[in-house]
Amino acid sequence: MNEFWPVELAEGPVGLRPIRQRDQRDWREVSSRNRDWLSRWEATVPPPAPGRSAPPRPTFRQMVRFLRREGGSGRMLPFVVTYQGRLVGQLTVGGITWGSMCAANIGYWVDESVAGRGIIPTAVAMAADYCFRVMGLHRIEVCIRPENLPSRRVVEKLGFREEGLRPRYLHIDGDWRDHLVYALTAEEVPDGMLQRWRDGGTAAPRNRRDSC
Template sequence: MPSYDDTVITFPLAVAHDVLMRPLEEGDFSRLCRAYLRNRDHLRPWDLRRSEDFFTEQGQADRVRGQLKEREAGRLVPWVLALGNEVVGAVTLSNVSLGSFRNANLGYWIDAEWVGRGLATEAVRAACQAADGQLDLHRIEACAMITNLASQRVLAKCGFGVIGTAPKYLHIDGEWRDHVLFQKILNGRTPG
C-alpha cells in the first residue's frame, strides 16, 4: 500500500474550520477515550453496543494498537479529526482490497458539537481523494441506516450513489437494522 507521503493529498489536512484530519497515532488513545465518553449517547443510535472496556483508556489503547496493525497489513486506513488536543471525529477505510476489486468500506463519526457544520462532508471528501490518489482504489462502499438521513445527505453530497437497501444489515444499538447501501466510483483506471 502506498505511504501517506507519496500522494496527491497530504496529511494533516485542514478539513473544516480549524479541524485537522490526520492519520491515527498510537498516542491518540486518551483523546479517543475522552471523545467516545463525551459522545456516548450521541453515537449510541448509530453504533454497535459497546462494552464498558471500550470507554476506558486501556480499551482505546488496545483498539488503537489493533487498528495500527491492520493499517500495517494494508487492510485499514484510520484517520482522526483533531481540534487542538481533542478528537472530534474519525474516518476509516476498512476492508481495503486491492487486485481486481480495488475497494474499501467507508466509516465515519462526528462529535455531537460538530454536527451540521460541514465537517463530515469535508472529511469524507478528503478520504475519497486519498483513496483515489494514495491507495489507487477504484470504488468505495458506504452504508447508512435508513433512519440516518444526515449521513445519507453527507454521502450524496460527496458523490455516492445508492445501490440498494439491505434488510437487517448491521447489528446497531442492540438490533439488526436496515441500511441504505452506497458506492462511489473513484476512477476508471486499469488496476496497476
C-alpha cells in the same frame, strides 16, 4: 509494509491523521460526552453462541494497537478527525480489497458539538481522493442506517449514488440493522471529490431501493 500508511491529510481546519496512544484522554472525553448522540449508530457484537461467553471489550490501548496493525497491513486506514487541531471524531477506510475489485468502505462519526460545520464531508472527500488518486482504488462504499439522516446528508452532498438496501447488514445498537448502500467510482469524480465539495457539492441521484 503498507506504502500508503501512515499518512496525514488536511483541508483548512479539518485534518485526518493516524490514531495514537496519547489520544486516549481526548478520545475518551469526546466519546463519553457523545454517548447518547452516537449509541444509536455504534457497531455492537452479536450475542455469543450457546455455551460461549462474549469477548471482553477492548481497552483503548488494545484498540489502537489493532488499528495500527490493520493500517500497517494495508487492510484499513484508521484516522482520527481533527478540527482546528482538536480531536473531534474518527474516520475509517476499511475493507480495502485489491485484485479485480479495488474497493473499500468508509465509516465515520463526529462530536455533536461541531456537527453541521462541513467537517465530515470534508474528511470523507479527502479520504476518498486519497483512495482514488493515490492508492488507485476504483470504488468507495458508505453503508448507512436509513434512519441516520445526518449521515445520509453527508454522502448525498458529496454525490454518492444510493444503490439499494442491505437487509440486516450490520449489528448496530444491539440488533441486526438494515443499511442503505451509497457508492462512488473514481470515474465519477475526475477532478476529485474535494474539488467537487469546494465547488459546492452536488445532489446525489436517487435509485430505486432494491435489496443488494
